[in-house]
Amino acid sequence: MTETSKTDNSRRKFITAGAAFAGLGLAPGVHLIQTAQADTSPSPKAVTSDKRWGMLIDANKCGDCTACITACNKEFGLEGGQSSEGNKARDTQKTQYIRKVELLNKQTGHKLSLPILCQHCESPPCVDVCPTGASMKRADGIAKVDMHLCIGCRYCMMACPYKARSFVHEKIVDQKPYAPRGMGTVESCNLCVHRVDEGRQPACVEACNKEGNKAMVFGDLKDENSAVSKQLKKHSSAQLRADLGLNTGIRYRGI
Amino acid sequence: MKNSPVLLVTAALLALSLNLPANDKPGRHTRDTHRQSGTDSEHKVIDKDVQGKSCVRDTKDMRRNHMKYLLHQRKETTRLGKRWPKNAHKNNFSLERCINCHARVKKGNAIVPVSIKDKNHFCNHCHRKVAVKIDCFQCHNSKPTGKIKLSGSQAPAKNLKSSALSDAREK
């Protein structure tokens, strides 16, 4: 809070000073390419628990499409379990935020293809076990890793019931500026937090609806008018490992 | 959006950027940012040639406090989800913005992005000298991935569209 008020104060002084200098006519002849109009923009607000981001995945629609995985790997610059040249990590050491698990019902022979990603639990075991608080859940329900604090102990990987977390086994360069990731820390799906904060959909959901089988709906679970809430109200849905009582943010239809 | 406060702030920005060298102790300012302009003009660090003509704070302040600003913003963004609008010029201390302007050097007429491995990377100028290890770039990209706009006189206009600068963010 103190930091914010200091900033505001300096801006005020700054504008005053600017006015004085402008009057002296120092400006002529110089070509400015970016105005500082946004300096007056208000402080951004912290996310709150008024929202809870979640997703409904219809397993019956999903089929053998992998658009979500491709989109996720592209968004975060992952190889998704495939070795590429120059990379040293084995396939089992590669990061996967989202994966498809093919299932066969033992009694009925029914086949299912399930995209599994971080389930964004309401009470995430990864957050409970993390010794430093690097494993965290934002107020709006997004579970993720604050890599600044991660010491790479991998206890969260032991605790996660969905195997949603990966450890970065090798050096990484040319990261996406909106998605830093680096050797020696743990990472996982963060529901494309950089997109969500801009009001966009996670990459997997966007791809699923654009190129895929439209099996994914994303939105605010606390807003009863959101598409995802309406769907959840209409159809029955299930959580993975509901027996653990984690109240996941990702729900499934058709399992 | 062109109204009077905008003009005022614009002028203020400009005034500050023009005044800085005069207010600062002579020599100190030139030491690192312009250190190599005399001997090695190939690698002059761009700081005034791009974007809004000035940094988010004046040089003296940034030199002393950049780590505090970065740390503050890091906590707010990562943990609280506070995101400044991309064009909130004086208040957005994102590392991405630092890198986007500063981590470029002139090579001949072209302006090329460099990574932290390059000794002329902006951060290296001081950090190598004072031997303070930077922990940022194990995870963050040290190389600009966004576009920059060059200001009038200094901009080698023909090179603007050169391959070095066309590595626009893929979105």
Added chain:
Amino acid sequence: MSKIQYSEIEGNSKGFYLVLLVLGGLVGLGALAAFYMEHNGHWVTGMDNQIAWGLPHVFAIFLIVAASGALNVASIGTVFNKYLYKPLGRLSGLLAIALLAGGLVILVLDLGRPDRLIVAMTQYNLTSIFAWNILLYNGFFALVAVYLWTMMDRSVGKYYKSAGIAAFVWRLILTTGTGSIFGFLVARPGYDAAILAPTFIILSFSIGLAIFLLVTLAFYQGTNRELGDAVLLRMKNLLGVFVAATLYFVAVFHVTNLYAAEHREVEKFILAGDSIHTKLFWIGFVIVGSLLPLLFLYSKAGKSRTMIILSSLLVIVGAFSLLYVVVIGGQAKPLEIVNPNEWKVVSSSFGDAVDYHRYNPTLAEFLLGVGGIAMALLIVVFGCKVLRFLPVSLADKVVDPHAASK
């Protein structure tokens, strides 16, 4: 107790320097291995996203558990007033500190970002058992150091008893914490059991004592000091009790799990599978690590020092096998994300469909672990060289006049 004379070991023989050289070399190799792993990243190890904790963790947990167990000898003397054990209290405390240090070094050097140790020491998430363990480890160092101080310095001798009790209670909590690192992992059927905490405590009793016996025998043989049978045989019998108790707790753990349908798959995998874990469990832990030592310790030949040494070594091998099965075997089965009775996992890019995850530890991981053990022993040797940890004589008439006169 006041009659017992303590002295530093002489430490100028060739043998002494050879020991130092070997231990120092192993520590050096361990350091190199750690540097190699940290420089390249964990891709050079056998660990991956399926087996997140590997051989270094087996070594580390072994040493941490052994550390609290090594303090037992001192505790029996102080807390339970068994004067026979009191002369060995100092060595017991030193060994406890050294083993814990060795274990923690392995644990820290295996972190993805060991350079951020300061973060681990300053940022605590108090819902994390791991964070509690960090506090418990630090507290253990401090308490045992104070305890040693009250043993070695007359001027604070009046606090001896309270320090001893505090350290004893602390070590029980510490091992509970270590066991709970696994016991609280609800998602993994191989771990999720409260009985893991007491199992770890009883396991610590047996490996702590086995290591203590070996170290004591080595010191007294190596320095030609007298070590009477009275104290040795007492400890030998105690070791047998602990080994049997460990076996009992592990049996209860598995039998309970067998009863629960949801854990049956994992139990089948550990107890009746075709993986290394089944072999390690039955041959390594049950036969070699428990039944054989029991047989040796309580046989007629059990009073010979060779048998005591052999049994102690076997107990260590057994405990190591058990911890390997617990740590790595517990991760080997893919997580059951959907009900395994209803669904068969046909394929997955992330290893959900394999029967179990293989783990092939690399030399670097092994050397890091051995380096930790060597460091612990180096601390003990160094400690005994510079301070008075060892009684000059542990002959029967010195430690127990009554026993000697019998």
